[in-house]
Amino acid sequence: MRKVWLAAVVVLGALAFGQQEVKAGWIYVGPIGDYGWTHAHDVGRKEAEAAFPWLKTSYVESVPEGQAGSYIDQMVRQGTKVIFATSFGYMDAVLEAAKRYPDVIFAHATGFKRAPNVATYMADFYQVYYLNGLMAGALTKTGKVGYVGAFPIPELKRHINAFTLGVRTVNPEAKVLVRWIYEWYNPAAAKEATEALIAEGADVFAFTEDSPTVVQVAAEKGFPSFSHYSPMLKFAPDYVVSGQLVHWGTIYKDFLAKVYAGLYTPKNLEDVDYWWLLPQGAVELGADFGVPVNPKFAGRLKAKAVDHPIFGEISVYDLVMKLHGLMKDVELAFDPFQGPIKDRKGVLRVPEGLRLTKHQLETMEWAVEGVVGPWPNEPK
């Protein structure tokens, strides 16, 4: 349905405004070959370029935060009219540049400050993490699930919390052991952390780090894992259960089509904030595109039954599929952070019958029950 609407908008826009070409530029924080964040944005850029004949794109990779402003200058000099800045750290530089170039449209990923010509956007995984958690809970034999995290920031805390809620829905006594490595990309540290978690007894693994290291180290020991960000099934086809995948292209195509059609202008972006989840197709469940659950694990997941408050007696596999379907629903028929939820210190964080607002999700610092390990900035 959305595709039809998009196509209609584009055709109408082209007829009405007769625009010739849109030049869009991307500012990346890492190298496009990082197999994580920047790579995924670049896939999205290419997808948009392939979809729209009127679109011309360019990019710069590994842009330090203090340099973003001068790269934006250079892009504008090249005639770029739409600039996507893909790191939180670019926020101030983007807002300053937006004042300098009032006719250029900016979109800032993960940020929260907007302006008439600055929109914000984010594709978030927390729903997918919950589904992965359900499967992890069914697969752990020791009751300990290992999690290797990059940085203890709200985004990761939200994901680990959702994951843990999933684990404990299936396995109420299970724990999620967390280790932080304080880098987005550091295979050596990820390996060490995984080995330490194995030594502590963890037998299922999930992580946030831009390499397939955790998957590979776990597979060497014969432990299942969940891939992160890019398709990692091929790195351990017998051991990767599922994972989370991103489709930035969905957001980029929607945004650029609306720019082309004249719906987005440098004057009306103040309230344009994409917070795109499963329903919009910005994220996907799976370790490879189109494979939500590795068929090799279907048997074990079907064999494990839980007594679910909504569905009653149901296999974990069916539960994952049912909730996946519900969360893909635009009306958000189900949400992982459905009250009552207490944090691990016993404070009630989500009251009975309520869910969290986007702002509460974005600023989440607490840890749910079942999370074990250091948790910097944990509220008292």
Next chain:
Amino acid sequence: MKLVPRPEPGVLEVLLVSVGAVLLAFLASLALLWLYGAPPWEAAAAIAAGVFADPRGFAEVLRRAVPLVLVGAGLALAFRAQFWNIGAEGQLLMGAVAAAGVALFSGLPGPWMLFAMGLSAFLAGGLWAIFAALLKARLGVNDVITTLMQNYVAIYLVDWLIHGPWKGKSAFGFAYTDRFPEAAGLPLLPGTALAWPGVVLALSFAALFAWLLFATKLGFEVRVLGENPEAARYAGVRALFTLSWVALLSGGAAGLAGFVEVAGTHHKLLAPLQISLGYGYTGIIVAWLGRNHPLAAALTGLLVGFVFAAGDVAKVALATPFQLVQVVNGLILFFLIAAEVFLRYRVVLGVRRG
């Protein structure tokens, strides 16, 4: 053709050989760009347009050069005394930490704020370097190792601060301090991103170090100590005293570079790799290119600043990969080292008569 050794080369020869090496390096870089599909004339034109066509572009050269000159001039001084300070990166970060601490917690008004930030950054960088100098002078501990290792200590200190006690309330959970108050921002040259006081600081310190080195007793002691430690000892040069001064000044200049970066560009403390962009290490190339003359380091700092700024332009205008800047810097160093042979030897053409 054969090579004949020659005595100490003159200033003119040094200059000619250095400029020649840099030109060759630029030509090699253009050839490299050609391989990426940008013909040399187009590449040169695009870079010239991006760097020289408007004040914003050119100000970027100076903005990159300021920390390089501060670090490079200080290192020139240190290397003269054979104090092998590989720790400018850490000293720069300590300066940034001290400046950020003053900015965030002192609440000082107007110009006092900037003065206190600069002074504390200088002292923090200087004291961070003195530690290694003391170990070297007293216990003979290898300064390359200590200064290098101190870089990591400084990096982890910054990481700890931004993830822990100094993490900003407005940072949305990301690892940054809060933004500095207005009073803690260096004024910018209108229409550019260049904090002009940084340029004044860099030039003043390069001149100060040159004066110290060539017109004062301390400078004389530094040079004697560097060229012949044994002779220096007989002549009564106080190694501990001299090394400590050199470390304080060299580390202090690097600390000031950290101050300029956080007060002029970032306005907050952030991830160590984002604060400095490796200026502490590139400063070694700057000092070396300037043959450890602080004023020459001001020129070579400008040159390397140009390489950085031109690399930024090339990344956008020619879509070159991000590693190109490092490759060009490497090429310059490579050609300079290779050209060294022409300083030590004369090339004599002709058939050898037997």
